[in-house]
Amino acid sequence: MSQQDWKADIGAFQEMTRKFYAKEISVKDYKGFSGYFGSYAQRGGEASMLRLRLAGGRMTKDKLAFLTSSIRTHQISKVHFTTCQTVQLHNLKEEAVCALVPAALDHGIIVLGGGGDFPRNVMVSPLSGVEQGEYFDVLPCAQKAADYLLSLLGKIKMPRKLKVSFSNSPANATHATFRDLGFVARPDGKFDVYAAGGLGNNPRMGLKVAESVDPEKILYYVQAMVDTFIAHGNYENRAKARTRYMQESLGEDGFRRAFGEKLEVLLAAGGLDTAPEPQEISKTGSGTLEHSRVIAQKQPGLYAVVWHPIGGSPAPEQLLALEETIRNMDQAEVRLSPDETAYIINLTAAEAEQVLSATEGGARTLFESSVACIGASICQVGARDSQGLMEKLVEMAREKGFADGVLPRIHISGCPSSCGTHQIGTLGFHGGVKSMDGKPQPAFTLHVGGADGQGREQFGDVAGVILERDIPGFLADLGEMVQSAGTTYDLWIQDHRKDLLALANNKYLV
Numbered sequence: 001m002s003q004q005d006w007k008a009d010i011g012a013f014q015e016m017t018r019k020f021y022a023k024e025i026s027v028k029d030y031k032g033f034s035g036y037f038g039s040y041a042q043r044g045g046e047a048s049m050l051r052l053r054l055a056g057g058r059m060t061k062d063k064l065a066f067l068t069s070s071i072r073t074h075q076i077s078k079v080h081f082t083t084c085q086t087v088q089l090h091n092l093k094e095e096a097v098c099a100l101v102p103a104a105l106d107h108g109i110i111v112l113g114g115g116g117d118f119p120r121n122v123m124v125s126p127l128s129g130v131e132q133g134e135y136f137d138v139l140p141c142a143q144k145a146a147d148y149l150l151s152l153l154g155k156i157k158m159p160r161k162l163k164v165s166f167s168n169s170p171a172n173a174t175h176a177t178f179r180d181l182g183f184v185a186r187p188d189g190k191f192d193v194y195a196a197g198g199l200g201n202n203p204r205m206g207l208k209v210a211e212s213v214d215p216e217k218i219l220y221y222v223q224a225m226v227d228t229f230i231a232h233g234n235y236e237n238r239a240k241a242r243t244r245y246m247q248e249s250l251g252e253d254g255f256r257r258a259f260g261e262k263l264e265v266l267l268a269a270g271g272l273d274t275a276p277e278p279q280e281i282s283k284t285g286s287g288t289l290e291h292s293r294v295i296a297q298k299q300p301g302l303y304a305v306v307w308h309p310i311g312g313s314p315a316p317e318q319l320l321a322l323e324e325t326i327r328n329m330d331q332a333e334v335r336l337s338p339d340e341t342a343y344i345i346n347l348t349a350a351e352a353e354q355v356l357s358a359t360e361g362g363a364r365t366l367f368e369s370s371v372a373c374i375g376a377s378i379c380q381v382g383a384r385d386s387q388g389l390m391e392k393l394v395e396m397a398r399e400k401g402f403a404d405g406v407l408p409r410i411h412i413s414g415c416p417s418s419c420g421t422h423q424i425g426t427l428g429f430h431g432g433v434k435s436m437d438g439k440p441q442p443a444f445t446l447h448v449g450g451a452d453g454q455g456r457e458q459f460g461d462v463a464g465v466i467l468e469r470d471i472p473g474f475l476a477d478l479g480e481m482v483q484s485a486g487t488t489y490d491l492w493i494q495d496h497r498k499d500l501l502a503l504a505n506n507k508y509l510v
Helices: 003-021 027-037 061-074 094-105 139-151 215-232 243-249 252-269 316-326 349-358 386-400 468-484 489-508
Strands: 039-041 048-052 078-081 087-092 164-167 181-185 191-195 207-213 294-296 303-307 333-336 342-347 410-413 427-436 439-448 461-467
Touching (some): 003 027, 027 039, 048 094, 061 087, 061 094, 207 215, 207 252, 215 252, 316 333, 316 342, 468 489
Parallel strands (some): 164 181
Antiparallel strands (some): 048 087, 078 087, 303 342, 333 342, 427 439, 439 461
């Protein structure tokens, strides 16, 4: 579809939004329509959210300027960085959401396909192209894949959404080995390809479907995944309409055969070869800088500043300050990470100092950089308030004065859907309800031992259910155990998993 076609669709969205706010259609009916435009009604049906898809989490200065201009114009009070490297705008009224959809397109920000049963934002290792030790820069490949998937909007009908990601190193920041389709960089400049994985209910690791794939051939694998999903995905049962369920319906070998057959047809037909264009970073810097929130890039003299707003939800005024700070900095841009961190890259030492000042007030420790979805105070399907719990936990940890590393980064999802990626956290929580004395109580399921690094991926084991009110106490006790041992959680847990489970079982699990 062209931008002209997309803009024609936007008129229909604006009319449907008008009907929704006029109470002429239900929340359910509106959701079925608005998801295609990356927008949903929030809990209560009185406000909307809008998801800005950013391929690879890349926010150029122009895109950041659009975001901050929108904040000013529409008095946007809530912004959230998601685990799919997008930006969500919340508490929007009818006028704002109707205006923002076409305005975003004018700045190269595509909202179409941001929700619903469509290809979603293509994910990329956030420091791709600037990271020391990366195998190679995968961002240009991801951009080609993102553009191609956008071209399919309006032309295909898939059973559910499709998430594609690219990883530049074994850090596997984008979970490429367990996404619907993942391209994993190799030292030789090629990709291994994984498919039919995913988090959420019935999580599955991806199946390796190809090795040593040339970057020029990636679109054949993207289309093969789309074709396989359309041919074998479950259109009848929405609960099983994700690619990972094809591992069950076809079997692992059956899925590989089905994917291979689609790929073979596409390769024989040709026409999908692509030539990813390398990023050009011509900027040079001088001076040196050492700081806990500064990373030296592979480009000599250039740095990236790390900024993790608590809960992944930056204060709008801080975004305004950041935009003003980097506005005239050559080649500076923002990269969003799947753990809700923002990296401001391509900075000289002097510029990095300015950005550090503009981004003060975020996470001070590893624990404070924990991941939390937007939660039930806003999300229609959420069960628990992830953001509210995160705020209480940060307050607890600061009162205790725990040293950095005593508590790990945790992952909080408001429901089993895993928008907070709870299944790959060393400690993860997903929201629900526990009946106590015949009364429903806010609760979370505790997951222990998850990991996402390539070669050591695993989903955390379910330890049990803990009441929401007891989670701060549980983590406070855990922190005291680790701190008294004079170490960090990551080192402590290697020999003390039984102690962790004993603490949970003896005092907190219900």
